[in-house]
Amino acid sequence: MNVALIWMFFPAACGAVLLFLQRQQRLVYIVGIVVALSLSLLAWQLPIGEPISLGSAEFVIEDSFTILGRSFVLQSNDRFYLVLLYQGLVFWFGGAALARVNRLFVPLGLGMVALLTASLSVEPFLYAAPLLALTALVSVPLLSQPGKPNRGVLRLISFIFLGFPFILFSGWLLQGLETAPQDASSLLEINVIIGLGFALLLGIFPFHTWISMLLLEGNPFAVAFVLYELPVAVSILGLSFIERYPWLITGELSTVLQFVGVLMVVLGGVWAGFQRHLGRMIGQAVIMETGFSLLAISLLGSNSQQALSLFFTLILPRGLSLGIWGLALSVLQNAMQGENKELPPEQALNYRHVQGIAQRYPVASAALLLAHFSLAGFPLLAGFPVRLALLDALSDESISIGLACLFGLAGLMAGGIRTLAVFISAEGVLAWESLETIPQRLLLVLGAAMLILVGLFPQWFTPFLVQMMAIFPNLSR
């Protein structure tokens, strides 16, 4: 028994089997949720590399698996990330059942998470780049409908294809530097190559255009899932580079990261403030989230423990908010298309079509706004504590960075206030009703309650998230 069998091959095999059970959707969702829940519980409870007694039998979960001359290694300190990955999957699968996503969501979701686990564990770590490219390709059916090419998906694939070779080449150059003396020009060359690679993979300005395009044509919940999973995995690959080559995070790189991070937060915020499409609004929030992650990573040079804890603490509010935002949007999109069959999907979430929708879908509207304001850092919601801590840390470096981030957040907040105004401004006087189904209402209310709970009691969740720092023993020292 080894880690690859449990957290990579087993979910991938389950996904493959579920592909053949497409006519029994309820069974597919139940099996998917049970598998993800079991794997997260195993990650939480099962010691890796230590003897386990089961009655009279004793066995060890081997921490490595070798294939084609390379190893996949998962150690005890990776367990918390596995718990987050598979626990998150339970949450996403639960929502998918209500969001009317593509039938392939559960099988491909399992396959994607198996690949993400492989990308975390592969040695040497830079081989994670092609695994992430493969993950992006697996996500294609979730993002577009068969026979209907989606421009955002085509652009995503193009950027991922252009980006991962840069990562592989930079790894080769870095290996060369280990044996040869370092000089300033080769360091600059490597930084430029790594920077280009990550800019393409993460959708960093000016390669961010696909993010909003995806949300125009795809199911918002499925897109939110991909936009949550992929950037986190790519950022972890970036941190692996710094863990392996700590001298990469020089003062200049920190400055570049801060500049790019601030640029993304400010541009995302300004665009959100003027946005008139609810789907694109999530896209701007995701661009800002990438900016915040970069800003957290930029602090590695001054205080690596604080930087890592901020980076990992950002993940939970982001996942929670994106999930609820995506689910609420899917409910509203399906409602709009149900009411007007001729409405093209990309126009269903325009402001003029959702005017006054809060009177018919109050729970989805309220959940959407809470998720929106959470990512905008509204006090007492999930995103607030970590944004406060991040702005505090950034302001210690430079007050202007903190102010610029506040400006970006104000833009996202303004977008939320405009959405609120559109939701409640109905033409004429209509009676209030709630047209969401009961399971939709339950899940949305539960999600909204979680947003408030995480915001009110961050101390209940932060210790668990901070433990994920253990993935990077050198940086968290």
Added chain:
Amino acid sequence: MIAQEMLVAAAAGLVGVTATALLVLWTWRWRLIVLAAQYVGVFFLVQASWPTSLALTKLIAGWIAVIVLWLASSALPAAGPKKPRRFSQPTWLTADVFPGAVLRFLSSLMVIAAAISILPQATTWLGSQDDLTVFGGLVLVGLGVLHLGMSARPFGICLALLTFSSGFEVLYAVVETSAMVAGLQAAINLGLALAISYMLIEPAEESG
């Protein structure tokens, strides 16, 4: 040794011709036949750096990708990806097929010239003695990016990305020999062909 060098030279010439032809041709059948021929060139270029058995993965995976695309394209209605998109108001680029093809051909010649000009620096940077292999890789990367910039439809984008990916594989083979990378790249190429096929083919109406 000389025979090997001639083979690599022929392969470098072949990929230059095929990558240019992929840009200029419009009929999906011819483009896929040319792509299949391109993978033969890629195989010989990679084989100059890697063992033959490992280099064969490029050829086999590439041909499988071509078959997948062939099946998907043949399942499309007659108005499949044959001609460039006609705009209601023709521009200088799209007014007619022939001028567009000439423009693409001249652009590809410029990319090939650029590949020749940066060849000495590239071989030094990669620490390779094999100029022709590096040239083949550079041409594929350059023409792949050019093709990507000139394509808006999934089929064209797929061909462009496969060309770019082949160029990268040739260049990466010069610096690293790894079965894992070969396997992953094969999976990525196949994954791309499948993903694009998914976007091309509309599902059949379910009966009953």
